[in-house]
Amino acid sequence: MQIYRAHVLVCGGTGCTSSSSVKIMQELETQIANNKLENEVKVVKTGCFGLCAEGPILVVYPEGSMYTMVQVSDIKEIVEEHLLKGRLVKRLLAGNKESENITKSLEGVDFFSRQMRIALRNCGVINPEVVEEYIAFDGYKALGKVLTEMTPEQVIDTMKKSGLRGRGGGGFPTGLKWEFAAKQVADQKYVCCNADEGDPGAFMDRSVLEGDPHSLIEAMAIAGYAIGSNQGYVYVRAEYPIAVKRLEIAINQAREYGLLGKNIFGTDFEFDVEIRLGAGAFVCGEETALMTSIEGNRGEPRPRPPFPAVKGLWQKPTILNNVETYANIPVIILKGAEWFSSIGTEKSKGTKVFAIGGKINNTGLVEVPMGTTLREVVFDIGGGIPKGKQFKAAQTGGPSGGCIPASHLDTPIDYDSLIQLGSMMGSGGLIVMDEDTCMVDIAKFFLEFTVDESCGKCPPCRIGTKRMLEILERITDGKGEVGDIAKLEVLAKNIKASALCGLGQTAPNPVLSTLHYFKDEYMAHVNDRKCPAGVCKSMMQYVISAEKCKSCGICTKVCPANCIKGEKKVPYVIDQDKCLKCGACMEKCPFKAIFKNV
Amino acid sequence: MSTNKCCCGCVDEREQKLQEIIAKYKDTRGALIPVLHEAQEVYGYLPMSVQKKISEGLNLPLSEIYGVVTFYTQFSLKPKGRFKVNICMGTACYVKGSGQILDKFKEKLGIDVGECTEDGKFSLDACRCIGACGLAPVIMINDDVHGRLDPDDVEGVLEKYKDL
Numbered sequence: 001m002q003i004y005r006a007h008v009l010v011c012g013g014t015g016c017t018s019s020s021s022v023k024i025m026q027e028l029e030t031q032i033a034n035n036k037l038e039n040e041v042k043v044v045k046t047g048c049f050g051l052c053a054e055g056p057i058l059v060v061y062p063e064g065s066m067y068t069m070v071q072v073s074d075i076k077e078i079v080e081e082h083l084l085k086g087r088l089v090k091r092l093l094a095g096n097k098e099s100e101n102i103t104k105s106l107e108g109v110d111f112f113s114r115q116m117r118i119a120l121r122n123c124g125v126i127n128p129e130v131v132e133e134y135i136a137f138d139g140y141k142a143l144g145k146v147l148t149e150m151t152p153e154q155v156i157d158t159m160k161k162s163g164l165r166g167r168g169g170g171g172f173p174t175g176l177k178w179e180f181a182a183k184q185v186a187d188q189k190y191v192c193c194n195a196d197e198g199d200p201g202a203f204m205d206r207s208v209l210e211g212d213p214h215s216l217i218e219a220m221a222i223a224g225y226a227i228g229s230n231q232g233y234v235y236v237r238a239e240y241p242i243a244v245k246r247l248e249i250a251i252n253q254a255r256e257y258g259l260l261g262k263n264i265f266g267t268d269f270e271f272d273v274e275i276r277l278g279a280g281a282f283v284c285g286e287e288t289a290l291m292t293s294i295e296g297n298r299g300e301p302r303p304r305p306p307f308p309a310v311k312g313l314w315q316k317p318t319i320l321n322n323v324e325t326y327a328n329i330p331v332i333i334l335k336g337a338e339w340f341s342s343i344g345t346e347k348s349k350g351t352k353v354f355a356i357g358g359k360i361n362n363t364g365l366v367e368v369p370m371g372t373t374l375r376e377v378v379f380d381i382g383g384g385i386p387k388g389k390q391f392k393a394a395q396t397g398g399p400s401g402g403c404i405p406a407s408h409l410d411t412p413i414d415y416d417s418l419i420q421l422g423s424m425m426g427s428g429g430l431i432v433m434d435e436d437t438c439m440v441d442i443a444k445f446f447l448e449f450t451v452d453e454s455c456g457k458c459p460p461c462r463i464g465t466k467r468m469l470e471i472l473e474r475i476t477d478g479k480g481e482v483g484d485i486a487k488l489e490v491l492a493k494n495i496k497a498s499a500l501c502g503l504g505q506t507a508p509n510p511v512l513s514t515l516h517y518f519k520d521e522y523m524a525h526v527n528d529r530k531c532p533a534g535v536c537k538s539m540m541q542y543v544i545s546a547e548k549c550k551s552c553g554i555c556t557k558v559c560p561a562n563c564i565k566g567e568k569k570v571p572y573v574i575d576q577d578k579c580l581k582c583g584a585c586m587e588k589c590p591f592k593a594i595f596k597n598v
Numbered sequence: 599m600s601t602n603k604c605c606c607g608c609v610d611e612r613e614q615k616l617q618e619i620i621a622k623y624k625d626t627r628g629a630l631i632p633v634l635h636e637a638q639e640v641y642g643y644l645p646m647s648v649q650k651k652i653s654e655g656l657n658l659p660l661s662e663i664y665g666v667v668t669f670y671t672q673f674s675l676k677p678k679g680r681f682k683v684n685i686c687m688g689t690a691c692y693v694k695g696s697g698q699i700l701d702k703f704k705e706k707l708g709i710d711v712g713e714c715t716e717d718g719k720f721s722l723d724a725c726r727c728i729g730a731c732g733l734a735p736v737i738m739i740n741d742d743v744h745g746r747l748d749p750d751d752v753e754g755v756l757e758k759y760k761d762l
Contacts, residue, residue, distance in 0.1 A: 015732040018743030052732020200688035203729035238635065238672055239728055241741070276628070277635055279670030280726060296628035297662075298669040314627065357690030357731035364732055395689065431689045445692055455669070560705075582698075582749075 004042040006083055009059045011124060013048030013210055014203075014242055016055040020072065024056055027072050031079040041083050047211015049124035051111055053363035054094065059124075064105035066094040114381050116343070117367045118351050119167075119204070119327040123211030128246050131253040134214040140259055142333035143218050146225055147265045155226040156182060159329070161337035163349030168194055168285070168322030169400065169426045170502070171348075171415040174329075177319055180309035181227040184317035189229035191220050192313060192320040194290055195236035195243070198282040199398035200449070202429035204353040204365055205323035209236065209243035212327065213250035217260065217273055219326035222333065224271040227319055232273040235290050238280065247275060282399075282453035286501045287312075287320045289455070300457045301501035322427065324353055344370035348414035356382045358431035359389065371412040374404060378432055389434040393517070397426030399446045399453075400506030402513025403439065422513045424506070438535035439518040440525055444472040446510035450503065461504030464495040468511060478538040480526035488515065534598040537581045541597045546571040548593035555585035555594065615640045616648065620655035629656060630666055634673055643674045671726075679714045679721035681759050683707075684738040688727025695749075696735040700724060702752040703737075720759075 010016075010025050028043050049057050054068035060078075065088055067078060074092060081087045094109045106112050117123075126133035134140070146155055160175030181189060193216060197205040208216065220232040236244055251273055254260040262270040276294050283289045284299040291313045293299035312318025328350060332340045341349045348370040354377060357363045361383030368377060374394055378384065385391055393403040396413075402423035404411070411417050415425050433442065447469040456462045468491050471484050492508030499505045515522060524530045531539045544555070544564075549571040556564045556572070561580045566572030574585070574594075586594040619636045623629035633652055638644050644667050653660040667673040685700045704710060707720050714721040730736045733745025737755075744755050 014728075014743075015730050015745075018730055018733060018736075018745060052730075055732060197729070198726065200692075200727035201690045201731055203727070203731060206729045239726065277632065278672075279631060279635065280672035281670050282726070293631065294628050296630035296666070298665050355731060357734060358693045363690070363734070398689065429689065431693060433693055437693055442693075445689070 002039070005040040006042075007061045008041060008043045008083070009046045009061065009124065010043060011047075011049050011055060011057045012045040012128075012242075013052070013055075013123075013207060014240075015048065015052035016057060017242065019056050021056040021058075023072050024058065024070060024075060027075040028058075028079065031075050032083070035079055035084050037079070037083055044127050045129070046125060047123040047128050048207040048365065050115075050120065050207070050365035050367075051094070051109075051362060052365070053361065059106060063088075064107065066106050066109060067092040068094045111362055111364075111366070111381055111383070114376065115367050116351050116369050118331050118343075119208060119324050119353055120211070120365065120367045121331065122215065123207055123365075126212070128211050128213055129249050131214060131250070131257060131259075134212070138334060139214055139330075140218050142330035143221050143225075143259070144265050146222050146333060147267045147269055152182060152226045152228065155222065155333070158333065158337045159226070162332045162340040163337075163344075163347075164325065164328055164332060164340065165348065165415060166321060167324035167328075167352065167427065169199075169397070169424070171425060174321060174325055177309060177321070178223065178226050180307070181229075181317045181319045184310060186317050188231070188314075188316045189227055190313045190316055190318040191223045191227065191229045191232040192291065192294070192318055193220055193232065193234040193326060194285060194287070194320055194322040195234050195240075196278045196285045196290060197237060197240075197323075197427065198285045198453075199400075199427045199429045201357050201395075201398065201431045202355045202427045204355055204428055206240050206243050207353075207365055208323050208327045209240065209247055213243075213247045214254065215327050215330055216247075216323055217250055217254050219329035220273055221260065221264065221271045222329055223319060223321070223326075225269055227317070229319075230270050230272070232271065233276055233294055233313070234273060235276050235278060235284070235294055238277040244275065244277065251275070281455070282449070283455045283501070283503050286503055289501065290320065291318065298455070300455045301503075303500060324428070345412060345414045347416055352413070352425070352428055354428045354430045356430045356432065358395075359385055359434040359437070360432040361386050370414045373410050373412055375409040377413070377430065378409070382432070385432065385434050389436065392433045392435050392437055393439070395423075395431040395433065395442065395510075396429065397424035397506075397509070398429050399449045400424060400502070400509055401426045402509050403433075403442070403517060405517045422509070422516055424509070436533055436535070438476075438531055438533040439514040439521050440472065440476055440531075441533075441535045443511045443514045444469065444476055447472055447507070450507040454504065454507075458498075458500035458504060460495045460498040461500070461507060464491055464499075465504070465507050467491055468495075468508065472511070475522065475525045476531070476536045476538070478525070478529045478536070482526070484526060485515065485519075485522055530598055532598060534596045539598065540581065541576055542574055542579060542581065542583065542586055542594055543597045544572050544574060545593045545595065548591050550591050550593070552590065554588050554590065558584045558588045560584065612640050613651070616651060617655070620652065624656065630658060630663065631670075634663075634667060638673060643677045645675065676712075677714065677718070679719050681720050681739050681762075683720055683722050684725040684728075685723070686726075686728050686730070686734070686736045686738070687724045688729075688731065688734075690727070690731035691735040694734045698749045699735050699737065699747055699752065702749040703756075706752055706756055720756075 056070050059066045156178050164174045165171040281299045284293045286301050288302040289299040308318045351367050353367045366381050393405045395403050451465050451469050454461045561578050563575040563578035623633050649663045736745040
């Protein structure tokens with residue numbers, strides 16, 4: 001094996017790939033060859049580092065120097081300065097570029113130093129398309145230990161003691177789920193993985209699939225051994241082409257190495273994994289709907305009980321866990337249940353990956369111990385709100401969750417505290433909103449989503465959410481009626497109580513939670529016909545200040561509706577009847593004379 | 599197979615591919631969705647004639663196939679444009695103004711969501727979160743991702759595809 005003096009890790013996650021990390025790799029290879037360094041420096045394509053906002057990212061080892069927002073044209077300098085002469089290219093290093101103590105390595109960057117990476121341990125570290133790299137980082141060691149040293153009961157016992165709960169939304173104890181399935185007597189059982197990451201704004205499962213697919217395969221095989229199953233299915237979104245490709249490569253490599261198939265590790269245990277592609281239906285993230293979809297049908301949920309552990313895929317006992325849950329399992333087996341349960345809070349053990357996005361500086365993936373406060377995640381790791389704006393709320397749990405207002409920024413985040421705040425963990429999407437976000441509009445956005453994604457099987461969800469959406473549309477259109485808010489509350493209560501599956505039962509949550517914390521905004525829309533955030537177009541006007549207007553005429557040129565009139569030395573005026581409220585004039589006005597009147 | 603030839607006597611390659619796909623999955627449980635995915639890749643969409651052939655090949659009722667095709671948003675009964683414009687409507691993109699980006703595309707292309715331009719070049723869809731939230735607001739044109747967009751960038755993005 002060849003030893004290299006330096007390694008350059010280039011992020012090959014979706015975010016960086018779309019901002020040309022592929023071209024960066026090619027340029028690196030070219031420049032390295034030009035400087036005759038090909039026997040000294042190796043370029044590695046890895047999974048996602050998590051700091052997607054700063055992409056494309058590359059890291060040079062042994063120093064661990066992280067270069068952000070790298071352009072193809074910067075590569076020559078990085079190769080000639082850093083790799084050839086050993087001098088850092090300071091202007092591209094992560095962190096505060098003005099500071100004297102410029103951050104020289106990954107560990108020094110706030111974004112990383114405050115994290116604890118268990119599920120994401122290999123993302124951005126190994127090349128996901130090379131099984132040897134996974135094995136070098138203790139890959140498949142847990143599977144070997146389980147098969148040769150542990151009984152299935154001991155595996156389940158370890159899972160139960162670890163306190164691991166499902167990371168996909170519900171937070172059900174993983175060990176308990178496995179125990180139910182293990183106790184069933186059947187000729188066939190199945191292990192399924194939910195990689196149908198439908199929660200808009202959450203992309204941690206994608207990152208594990210793209211950056212560390214073998215950890216999923218290993219964990220599914222461990223689950224198979226524990227419950228007595230020889231067949232696994234990964235149900236993955238078709239919208240994730242890179243993830244699907246890397247998972248396919250990983251499965252084939254595992255088969256070649258005898259880590260999948262018959263007689264794994266020389267024992268009589270056999271296990272194999274197949275990929276099934278989703279087809280763009282959010283409801284298929286619900287466990288019974290997912291199984292119905294794998295069976296080749298319309299992905300409609302089934303009533304429970306019977307629970308999947310008794311009658312799941314093709315009516316056989318089945319366990320379903322999501323990607324992030326599985327990614328924790330090999331580490332728990334190797335380091336022990338006690339180690340894992342020492343992290344986190346009393347009832348939520350371990351870490352959680354959050355996909356932070358929206359109005360935040362460091363958009364990306366962060367993994368922190370359960371019990372970390374929202375303030376730490378948003379401000380210390382996430383870098384706060386751009387443009388000096390005020391934090392208004394964070395939305396967690398996607399279309400099934402709710403909002404957490406600024407007054408609760410110091411609540412430690414875990415499964416139970418979020419439920420108490422009227423939200424939920426969900427899969428870990430965390431969207432930050434600032435003062436410019438209208439909470440009624442956000443509630444409407446999520447309702448539009450659920451109405452669109454409702455499978456139509458049960459009336460409360462099919463009809464009820466539609467009625468709620470109609471009311472919200474009325475309110476945001478400035479046509480809200482007295483009593484609309486009460487109607488929303490009644491509908492929400494009834495849908496929660498009577499819908500068939502988790503999607504329907506949680507669909508009213510975004511409305512209930514915004515009503516709870518931001519009722520004054522709803523009232524302003526209904527009673528005063530005003531949108532305080534200035535988002536709802538029907539209630540807002542663009543006006544030109546007569547004092548500030550210098551009659552330059554730039555606004556008339558950009559106005560697509562031709563509705564701004566004026567002449568030299570006379571302030572311009574917007575014809576409100578024709579105005580489309582596009583805001584183009586406000587953006588272009590050099591004197592800041594145009595403003596929103598809400 | 600006699601249906602392999604079109605009116606001019608040439609062999610319809612797409613139909614041959616479809617039959618290969620059906621043969622590959624014939625004995626797999628739950629084969630319908632993978633077959634539909636691959637058939638759509640061959641034809642670009644799933645017209646009734648293709649669904650009928652799948653129905654015969656897999657020995658499934660046509661009604662069931664139609665039910666599945668119309669349930670999932672990824673399957674389309676109508677042809678799409680050569681360049682499929684997908685605007686991400688995930689939460690992260692939404693709060694960063696993907697609605698305005700969508701409006702701009704509608705205006706520039708002169709079509710609504712789910713429609714195709716007359717020359718068959720562009721089709722427009724609003725899609726689910728594509729997980730590139732770091733680049734929000736983000737769109738995809740076929741497999742190319744364009745991120746950190748401003749409504750003013752829309753024209754420039756479309757310009758790149760005009761002469762292709």
